[in-house]
Amino acid sequence: MKAVVYEEFRAPLFVRNVPDPAPRDHGVVVKVNATGLCRSDWHGWMGHDPDITLPHVPGHELAGGIVAIGKDVTLWHEGDRVTVPFVCGCGSCPQCVSGNHQVCDHQSQPGFTHWGSFAEYVALDYADTNLVPLPEAISDVTAASLGCRFVTSFRAVVDQGKVTAGQWVAVHGCGGVGLSAVMIANALGANVVGIDIKEDHLELARQVGAVATVNATVIPDVVEAVREITRGGAHVSLDALGNPQTFFNSVANLRKRGRHVQVGLLVADQSRPSLPMDQVVANELHILGSHGMQAFRYRDMFAMIEAGKLAPEKLIGDMISLEESVEALVTMDRFDWAGIKVINRF
Ligand SMILES: [Zn+2]
Ligand SMILES: [Zn+2]
Known part of the structure; x- marks a missing residue:
């Protein structure tokens, strides 16, 4: 063959x-x-x-x-x-x-x-x-x-994130994984905020259901921007890229008792990113992985x-x-x- x-x-x-x-x-x-x-x-x-x-x-x-x-x-x-x-x-x-x-x-x-x-x-x-x-x-x-990408996002949003109608969902990174997550969360009735550094990715995110987008190259404080759009923080947030910065932002932009789902791979020298553990404890945040x-x-x-x-x-x-x-x-x-x-x- x-x-x-x-x-x-x-x-x-x-x-x-x-x-x-x-x-x-x-x-x-x-x-x-x-x-x-x-x-x-x-x-x-x-x-x-x-x-x-x-x-x-x-x-x-x-x-x-x-x-x-x-x-x-x-x-x-x-x-x-x-x-x-x-x-x-x-x-x-x-x-x-x-x-x-x-x-x-x-x-x-x-x-x-x-x-x-x-x-x-x-x-x-x-x-x-x-x-x-x-x-x-x-x-x-x-x-x-x-x-x-799509099936991992399905599990991340539905089974791990347990996204429900009316919740705010932040999706950091709007490539293949992130756009899938935007589409799936929107289909469940959530209000989705897409975050990326490229305007064409954000345009696609809006096309597949994001109600708001944040361009991280233009907005200096992504965490603050998501907190403002979601009126206090996302119920569920995904790092769909797999990067220490998007991981940090995804955890930090959660509201109390919120759920972070890590979907993007963090490999090699990026595999041990820093975490705002003070917020995890004080706000009882959930940190979850999603693997296929x-x-x-x-x-x-x-x-x-x-x-x-x-x-x-x-x-x-x-x-x-x-x-x-x-x-x-x-x-x-x-x-x-x-x-x-x-x-x-x-
Ligand atoms: Zn693959
Ligand atoms: Zn087995």
Whole structure:
């Protein structure tokens, strides 16, 4: 099969012919019809992820059809159209048994712990636990674009943030993750404030439901601005970027008993940001992480998409070929596209 391969971190990637994957006993092989391009793939290529062994094939936001099935798989058939969470659970550890596959003790992640979906085929583990059937109304490209950003935002806003109608929600960073969060919180009836440093991102945030925006390059005190707009602070605030400053602002702009949800990754030398712990104690703030979403939670998200309350296709940017993904991946840190790029030609 054709696949995007790198043999060293930060070294050139190539489209190569490599052996087709075979399913493990509990797994399947999926023919990839669409796969999203994500900053996590860039972090992997940079060498920030200790799970990756070389040579490696990136890609974890995928949709496609099952072409081969392991002998222990009971729920799936060849030809089934599926997607998969970027964190795949084992199905049997204490986390999985408690319904928290997103923090499985033995998690696998296509594109990290094994070869991913920047390829014609990808192997997926524990298919009965992890595969998600795609409704007819949701295209392969849309399903791939849900990838990790939209589903992570869904869990962050709905399950971790517990956002309800009428609440004020602040979203720091309006890239792919942040715009998804704005759309989802707005659909739940919250009043959303989008914060970013780029006016075109803020324009998109308003288009997908933000009632107010703050340009952090123009407004000197973001925390004060959010407190003023929200009349006392946000009930729920997300750092959708993953940066020490946006993290700090997201915690500091909460009202009493507010909930901060960390969605953006803080890696390498940014992984230990400072925290206004005085406010956390005095105001009884909640600090939460959000890491992917379990396969069984996709059903509620799909229902909102099918009902027209969520329109993730609005967040799709360019559709590109496998060959074009090589250049797009290595330049991800230089170009901050608002729309999600999806590979749909292999
Ligand atoms: Zn598990
Ligand atoms: Zn991703």
